[in-house]
Amino acid sequence: MANNNNDIKDTNNTEGGFGKAIEFCKKNVRYIAVAGLFVVLVIVLTKGIGGRNAATTTEQPPAADGTEMVVQDTESVVEEAFMQDAYPEVNELITKYYKAYAKGNTKKLSKLAKPLTDMEKSYISVFSQYVEGYQNISCYTKSGMEQGSYIVSVYLETKFKDVETVAPGLETFYVRTDLETGKLYIDSLYGQFNAKMKENDVDEEVAEFLSAFNKQSDVVALETEVWQKYESALAVDENLKKMVDTTVPDAMTVWAHDQVAAAKKAEEEKVAAEEAAKKAQEEEAAKKAEEEKRQAELAAAVTVYAIDNVNVRSQPSEEAEVLGKLEIGMQTTRLEEKDGWSRVDYTNGTQGYVKSEYLSTEQPAAPAETPAEDTPSENAGGRKYYTEGEVITLSDTVNVRKSMSEDSEKVATAFAGEQVTVILSYAEGWTKVTYGDKTGFIKTEVLR
DSSP states (O other), X not given: OOOOGGGTOOGGGOOSHHHHHHHHXXXXXXXXXXXXXXXXXXXOSSTTOSSOOOTTOOSOOOOTTOTTOOOOOOTTSOOOOOXXXXXXXXXXXXXXXXXXXXXXXXXXXXXXXXXXXXXXXXXXXXXXXXXXEEEEEEEEEEEOSSTTOEEEEEEEEEEETTOSSOEEEEEEEEEEEOTTTOOEEEEGGGXXXXXXXXXXXXXXXXXXXXXXXXXXXXXXXXXXXXXXXXXXXXXXXXXXXXXXXXXXXXHHHHHHHHHHHHHHHHHHHHHHHHHHHHHHHHHHHHHHHHHHHHHHHHHHOEEEEESSOEEEESSSSTTSOEEEEEOXXXXXXXXEEETTEEEEEEETTEEEEEEGGGXXXXXXXXXXXXXXXXXXXXXXXXXXXXXXXXXXXXXXXEEEESSSSTTSOEXXXXXXXXXXXXXXXXXTSEEEEEETTEEEEEEGGGOO
């Protein structure tokens, strides 16, 4: 399998799928970074072809004859000879991996290669649609850093759908032993996908170990040999060349667009969720503050009575809108007193302001009732207001209504001789009463 897009060609300077995809990625760098797709198509999209060895290498591909390749030995890796197909359990793991990869079976792959991210699974699902299978797999193995681990350079040939010629390729895996099960698995942290996507952090010592591995002479020789086979295959089959240069890159470009769109949507949803949570917190805080204020006001509230006929205004100003009136003796609740004004709970939860000098905590004496002979016959004995708790025996049958309006819904009909209990008389000419288990309003003038 191939490992680095630089190992096939400089795609940034190539027209077609790769170049367009990279340009798209640059324009959408903000969202690509969110999705972990930065310079996404620098990966070798035609997975399983080409001639370089590991995703950690950064050199340009060698010349066809290998003369320009610089070999650098390192003290951190002992020059150990390749062991070809020497470990049956390694070959079995790699064979299963490629079989599942060709089918796009990410569930199976997740058991063979760990960790396998959602993005890599998405990539595999798209790429595998163009692959018929992998064949002639051969494992070139060296020891890894720890006991039970291996560096495996895998030679294979990719058979694309509807393409006759296979594409030789080389890919390197870091294979480890699962300490719990004792089984081998591919550590995907050091695969080519994570090397470019950087979705997960890697152990720098292991990364340096693999980088040093790539510079060993036999590794370079194997890379060069496979590279030459790959170039020869492309030279003899135009369908293969079109597949790896155009068809697959274009498909991966669409995939990259989809990933960016998903990243944008995820970011927008995240921002919206954060804003909604913030708004909810602010509303909850405001509601709590308002409730605390209300409770404090109620704790400090006092019952007061009007000692004269007085206006209730919308603001503490004699120029403010008049909301209504309090008549002598009418009861209300004072919530706050400041600068000569009292903020009162006027009616039905409406608050207003009254000059404090017209209010008293002492209930004033009720004015003498107008003698019956001085009162219109239709309202004989009627009064302008009644005090809270006063029980009245009705002389006439009257309607009890839901609000202070003759057009309001009728709550009940109270008959002559029955009693109602006064809650509060209003300047609008209505008195709120209780009648049995019902509460409503009766015109003050008909109470007698």
